[in-house]
Amino acid sequence: MRALVVGAGLMGQGIAVEVSRGVEEVVLCDVSEDALERARRGIELSLKTLEKHGMADRSVLNRITFTTRIEDGDAADIAFEAVPEDVELKGRVLRDIEAVVGENAPVCTNTSIIRVSDLAGFLERKKRFLGVHWMNPPHVMPLVEVVTSRYTDEGVAGRVAEFLRGIGKRVVVCREQSAVNRFSAAVLAEAERMMESDGMSFEEIDTVWRYHLGILYTLFGPLGNLDYVGLDTILLVSKYLSSTGERIAIPDWLVEKVERGELGVKTGRGIYSYDRDQSEMLVERIEKILGMLRFLRTLEG
Numbered sequence: 001m002r003a004l005v006v007g008a009g010l011m012g013q014g015i016a017v018e019v020s021r022g023v024e025e026v027v028l029c030d031v032s033e034d035a036l037e038r039a040r041r042g043i044e045l046s047l048k049t050l051e052k053h054g055m056a057d058r059s060v061l062n063r064i065t066f067t068t069r070i071e072d073g074d075a076a077d078i079a080f081e082a083v084p085e086d087v088e089l090k091g092r093v094l095r096d097i098e099a100v101v102g103e104n105a106p107v108c109t110n111t112s113i114i115r116v117s118d119l120a121g122f123l124e125r126k127k128r129f130l131g132v133h134w135m136n137p138p139h140v141m142p143l144v145e146v147v148t149s150r151y152t153d154e155g156v157a158g159r160v161a162e163f164l165r166g167i168g169k170r171v172v173v174c175r176e177q178s179a180v181n182r183f184s185a186a187v188l189a190e191a192e193r194m195m196e197s198d199g200m201s202f203e204e205i206d207t208v209w210r211y212h213l214g215i216l217y218t219l220f221g222p223l224g225n226l227d228y229v230g231l232d233t234i235l236l237v238s239k240y241l242s243s244t245g246e247r248i249a250i251p252d253w254l255v256e257k258v259e260r261g262e263l264g265v266k267t268g269r270g271i272y273s274y275d276r277d278q279s280e281m282l283v284e285r286i287e288k289i290l291g292m293l294r295f296l297r298t299l300e301g
Contacts, residue, residue: 001022001023001024001077001078002023002024002025002026002027002073002075002076002077003019003020003023003025003026003027003076003077003078003079003080004026004027004029004070004073004076004078004079004080004097004100004101005019005026005027005028005029005079005080005082006029006030006070006073006079006080006081006082006083006093006096006097007029007030007081007082007083007084007093007110008028008029008030008035008036008038008039008066009030009035009039009082009083009084010042010136010137011082011110011134011136011138012028012030012039012080012082013028013039013042013043013046013139014046014134014136014137014138014139014140015080015082015110015134015138016028016039016043016064017043017046017047017050017056017060017064017138017139018134018138018139018167018169019078019080019167020060020063020064021167021168022163022166022167023063023077023078024063025063025064025065026063026064026065027065027067027072027073027076028064028065028066028067029067029068029069029070029072029073030068031068032068033068036066036067036068039066040061040066043060043061043064044058044061046137046139047060047061050139050140055139056139070096070097070100071100073097073100073101074100074101074102075102076100076101076102076105077102077105078105078106078108078160078163079097079101079105079106079107079108080108080109080110080132081093081094081097081107081108081109081110082110082134085111085112085113085114087114087118087119090109090111090114090119090122091119091121091122092122094107094109094119094122094123094129095122095123098123098124098125103125103128104128105128106128106129106130106156106159106160107123107125107128107129107130108129108130108131108132108160109129109130109131109132110131110132110133110134111131111133111147112133112178112180112181113177113178113181115149115176115177116129116130116131116147116148116149116152116176116177117149117150117151117176119149120149120151120152126149126151126152127151127152127153127156128152128153128156129149129151129152130146130147130148130149130152130156130157130160131145131146131147131148131149131174131178132144132145132146132147132160132164133145133147133174133178133180135180142168142169142170143169143170143171143172143180144164144169144170144171145171145172145173145174145178145179145180146160146161146164146171146172146173146174147173147174147175147176147177147178148173148174148175148176149176150176157173161173191205215289215292215293215296216289218292219285219288219289219292220285223271224271224272226264226270226271227264227265227270227271227272227274228264228265228281228282228285229264230263230264230265230266231254231257231258231262231263231264231270231271232258232263234254235250235254235255235258238250238254257270257271265278265281265282266278
C-alpha cells in the first residue's frame with residue numbers, strides 16, 4: 001500500500017510519519033526543494049524524540065519519498081492534502097491530487113475549519129472525498145477525526161477509519177466540520193464572556209482548566225464525568241441556571257435518564273454502565289486523579 005501527502009509543512013511532516021506505519025511508501029510532495037529539505041530536517045528531529053520514547057525509529061525515513069512532482073504519487077492507494085487553510089488553494093491542490101491517483105483511492109483533506117462539502121465542489125469524484133483532521137502534532141496526538149460531507153460514501157469513510165485505527169489512532173466520525181474545533185470555539189466564547197462580564201484574567205481561566213476541568217475531562221470525558229456528579233444533580237443545576245437566564249439547554253436524554261433512575265455511578269447506570277458499586281468507583285476515581293496530579297508535577301519540574 002502506498003500513500004501520497006501533499007504539503008510538507010509541520011502537519012504534512014507529522015502525517016507522513018504516522019501514515020508510514022501502515023504503508024510501504026509515503027510520497028511527500030511540496031512546491032520546492034527548500035520546503036522538502038526543511039521537511040526532511042523536521043522529520044529527522046521528530047524521529048529522534050519519538051525514538052527516545054520508543055515510538056518510532058529512523059527507518060521511517062526509508063519509507064518516505066520527498067518530491068516536487070505530484071505525479072510521483074500516481075500509485076497512491078490513499079492521499080492526504082495538508083496545505084494552508086485557503087479554500088482556493090486547497091481546491092487547486094485537491095484537483096491535482098484527484099487527477100493523479102487511482103479512481104478508488106480516498107482523497108482526504110486535513111482542513112480543520114472549512115466545511116468538507118464546500119471543498120468537495122472542486123472535485124468530480126466526490127464520493128471518495130472526505131476530511132481526515134489530524135491533531136497537532138500528528139505523530140504524537142492520538143485522535144484523528146474522519147469528517148464526511150453530504151457526498152462521502154460510507155464505505156470509503158469506513159475504509160479510511162479502519163486504516164487510521166490500524167496505525168494506532170483513536171478515530172471519531174464527524175459531519176462536515178471538526179468536533180474538536182466546535183468544542184474549542186465554545187470554550188473560547190465562554191472564556192471571553194467571563195473576562196468581559198466577570199473580570200476574570202487569562203491566568204485565572206487557564207488555572208480553572210489546568211487544575212480542574214482539564215484533569216477530569218482527560219480522565220473521564222465531559223460526559224463521563226457527569227456520571228460521578230450524578231445526573232439528577234446535573235438536571236437540578238441545569239434547571240436552576242436556566243431559570244436565572246443562563247443560556248443552558250436541558251437535553252431530553254438527561255430528563256429521560258433521570259426519570260428512569262439512571263443517575264450515574266451511584267445507580268450503576270447513567271451515561272455509561274458500571275459493574276462495581278459506588279464506593280469502589282469513587283476510590284478508583286481518586287486514584288486516577290492522584291496519578292494524573294503526580295504526572296503533571298513531573299512536567300512542571
